[in-house]
Amino acid sequence: MVSTAPSDTREADTREAALAALRELVGRPDADFHDGQYEAIEALVAGRRRALVVQRTGWGKSAVYFVATLLLRRQGAGPTVLVSPLLALMRDQISAAERAGVRAVAINSTNAHEWSDVLARLDRDEVDVLLVSPERLNNPSFREEQLPALVRRIGMLVVDEAHCISDWGHDFRPDYRRLRDLIAQMPADVPVLATTATANSRVVADVAEQLGSLQSTGEAGAVDVLTIRGPLARTSLRLGVLRLRDSASRLAWLLSHLGDLPGSGIIYTLTVAAAVDTARLLREHGHDVRAYTGQTDTDERAESEGMLKRNEVKALVATSALGMGFDKPDLGFVLHLGAPSSPVAYYQQVGRAGRASESADVLLLPGVEDRDIWHYFATASMPDRDRAERVISALGDTSVSTPALEAMVDIRRTPLELLLKVLDVDGAVRRVQGGWVATGEPWVYDAERYERIAAERVAEQQHMLDYEQTEGCRMEFLQRSLDDDTAAPCGRCDNCAGGWFPREIGAAATTQASESLDRVGVPIEPRRAWPTGADRLEVPVRGRIAPDEQAGEGRALARLTDLGWGGVLRDIFAAGAPDAPVPPQLLAACVRVLAGWTWDQRPVAVVAMPSRSHPQLVDSLARGLAEVGRLPYLGALAPIGGGPSGQPGGNSVFRLAGLWDRLSAEHLEVPAGPVLLIDDLVDSRWTMTIAARTLRRAGASEVLPFTLALRG
Known part of the structure; x- marks a missing residue:
């Protein structure tokens, strides 16, 4: 008779419980783990390890942390804290959690009226997952009153879209850089999971290093980080690039062929004005679309997301405000009027399509104005030495509100708020009740770092131009841009299989587009x-x-x-x-x-x-x-x-x-x-x-x- 080792039995029990939770989450009794999913769950639950999961969009990264949360809670662990960057992503994550029986709640800028109830539920241990934005971690009352207690009883920390910890995403959310300090405070036996679909080797190494930092015991050190990285090929996507001479031609093509694109989808633009104007033109000529930008009212954005998911509109014409985490498994197409500034950003946005379907169309219509727009946004996000020093000099040890500070330094509100976040992360200023104070800590403008980031952005922009012009496989190009060594020709894109999209433009559409412009x-x-x-x-x-x-x-x-x-x-x-x-x-x-x-x-x-x-x-x-x-x-x-x-x-x-x-x-x-x-x-x-x-x-x-x- 062969006896079963206790460790084997425990592993089998863990896998059985994890599989049952997974099937409840996805609503399919025959569901099974993708390669790497159970390995990540086991590392978190059985090994209490720190893990970085880099997997393509649609692979099931959220399943890892929801299943792990259920198992950890059954073992008596405290709630999972999930740092999530976007409101749309939070809404989808809460809905997914409910399907698996995970009690998930959020604290963000849109539900301040619910915060007291959320905190009361946390006190009664009735919350399995608390979703917070990275900015919330530095809210004075949350940071000083709730966060210390959460850190003491936290069952797991999850950082979604973890590439933002790295320099690659610092301008998207400066507060993500603050997560390094929070991770370093976590006890070594509390599992930490970071997930992303967009990370090249440099970013993977950077994030893994930060995940491994440890100072909770008062002794600086590091712990081993498990990295699970899978192939990034998206076999459902059919990629293509169509170069037209000007904006009028691109809009005319869209007027001519939007109705031919499969199902419903997303049309990305580089600016708010382009999204609003394009949506207006399409609506005026019979297409059911809505604009979606960072300036769109919060309730309207949620309504638009729901309409797209229910196929009540043909498309949302959106800026990057509709991006990470938006989940519509059967999204039929993603089209870009103007190219994002890097293959990494492009891969992330096209990853919204074809997550649970055999085929989805992805078409890029680059514009001659793209480089000017890239340059504008790249320079707008970089902190300026003179401005930073003015802000630090204006602050003392007495709290100054942002409007009052705006009256003391010649910087507009939006760039001032961004600069304050950067200085806060750097330790030069601190957000307190009622405003901001200087910490008195020495601050040096890190010119070398910002020069390096600027150089990397220029290289990424050139790489995007190379993607537009390549004669090789487009999916393979994107994979190699993310240092995926499994990259191989896809056999589906326009370069592999020939142009799959029409090129002709109707005369009426040309007139309509020209009149609109x-x-x-x-x-x-x-x-x-x-x-x-x-x-x-x-x-x-x-x-x-x-x-x-x-x-x-x-x-x-x-x-x-x-x-x-x-x-x-x-x-x-x-x-x-x-x-x-x-x-x-x-x-x-x-x-x-x-x-x-x-x-x-x-x-x-x-x-x-x-x-x-x-x-x-x-x-x-x-x-x-x-x-x-x-x-x-x-x-x-x-x-x-x-x-x-x-x-x-x-x-x-x-x-x-x-x-x-x-x-x-x-x-x-x-x-x-x-x-x-x-x-x-x-x-x-x-x-x-x-x-x-x-x-x-x-x-x-x-x-x-x-x-x-x-x-x-």
């Missing part, structure tokens, strides 16, 4: 209130702007990011572009904006802004519009004391201070009626606000701002 006129919402903290810079205003000093709603020809006229305007405002009179076709487009502008009373005169960068452009535009409209051109407002100071892009308080009492209309005979105010570019809207106030105090009953371009 030729659309002109973007509203400019007027400022209604003065910025908080203006009095700190000796600007004697606060609260609401007096109604008789406000600007009216204005118009811009287009946004700089628009697909149509935005391209023309980007050339005009490009660094180093010469100042010149307004081109005739641009003037004609501006006249069309005015013709479609429904105002209560027609303007009675035209006034220009004094311009240091484009005086010929602004003056010729104002004179041209006045001549076409048969209106008197009064001239330009006069600069006082050298005119407005400061540069575009500063925050509201500093922009206002640089404009206050710097414009005069005393030399103009301002009539008692509406005045059309002409400028070249609107950024913060404070220049228009002060100019309108000046003209209204000089007698204008209304001021209607008009500019060529609206930034953003």
Whole structure:
């Protein structure tokens, strides 16, 4: 008689329990583990190890941590803390957990009204998985009141989309870098799991090193990290690249062939304006689509996700805001209008398709403007040494709120918040109740690190261009970009099997796309209130702007990011572009904006802004519009004391201070009626606000701002 060793029996019991949990999770009695799934679960549950799982999208990484959580909880372990980056991902993860009988709850920015109930359930040990965003880990009350207790009783820590810990994703979520410190505090016998589908060898080594750090016992050290890495080939995906000459051709192709694409899917764009404009064009011509961006209302985003999952829309036209973790197993296609900046990002986005189907179509329509957009986003996310030092100098040991700090340093709110996060992670500042304080710790700008990141991004951008132009297998190219040594030709992409997508474009679609791109006129919402903290810079205003000093709603020809006229305007405002009179076709487009502008009373005169960068452009535009409209051109407002100071892009308080009492209309005979105010570019809207106030105090009953371009 052969006896069974106790360890073998325990292993068999663990596998049987894990398999039962898996089948409950996926709802199939015949389900079995994919290669590597049980190995990861066993390492976490039986070995209490730290593990990094790098597997393709759809492989089942969430099954690993949900099944492991169930088994650990049965052994008496505390709740799993799952750090998850996106709200859409959290919603899907909670739904998946419920199917397996896992009690999962989230603490995030959208459910503050539920936090007290969640914390009470944690105290009663009625939560199996707590989902938190990386930012929540640095919320002062959570960090100081809830996190220490959680760390003491945590059963497992899971870091989803763990590539963000590495430099590769630092600008996506700076708070992910803070996870290194949390991981280092975890006791050695508490399992830690990191998962990702997008990591090359450099990122894998970086994340594994951070997972292995250990200082919970007061003794610095490291623990062994198990890395389970599988092949990244997606056999269901049929990849292709279609290069067309311009934006109009790409939109026309989409109008012609969207209905031919299988099922429902995602159309990715690089900018918010492109997503909104593309969705509008498609809807106007009978396609059931919705726009989905970071500026879309939270409830509307959740509604759109549900509609796509239920196949109630043909597509969501989305920015990268719809990305990691969105789970629709039968997503039929992913199409890109413009290329992401790296094969890694591209692989991650196309991985949304074909997760539980035999075939899905993936098509890239790159644009000539892609490189400019990549450069803009790459430089916008990098911390600036001078700005960082200004912020640290402005803070002390007394809490300063972000709005108050904004009034002390010339940095806009969004980049200021990003910079504060970076400095917080670096240990130079600290978020506390009511705002921010300086830690007093020495801080040195890590120029070498940021130069290295910038160089890596340039290399990744070139790699994306190489993907577009390769004559080899496209799936193999993506796999090799992620250092997958199992890469081999897929036999399905356009280079392996020939072009599978149509190339012809209907004449009607070409006309419709061209008309859409030729659309002109973007509203400019007027400022209604003065910025908080203006009095700190000796600007004697606060609260609401007096109604008789406000600007009216204005118009811009287009946004700089628009697909149509935005391209023309980007050339005009490009660094180093010469100042010149307004081109005739641009003037004609501006006249069309005015013709479609429904105002209560027609303007009675035209006034220009004094311009240091484009005086010929602004003056010729104002004179041209006045001549076409048969209106008197009064001239330009006069600069006082050298005119407005400061540069575009500063925050509201500093922009206002640089404009206050710097414009005069005393030399103009301002009539008692509406005045059309002409400028070249609107950024913060404070220049228009002060100019309108000046003209209204000089007698204008209304001021209607008009500019060529609206930034953003």
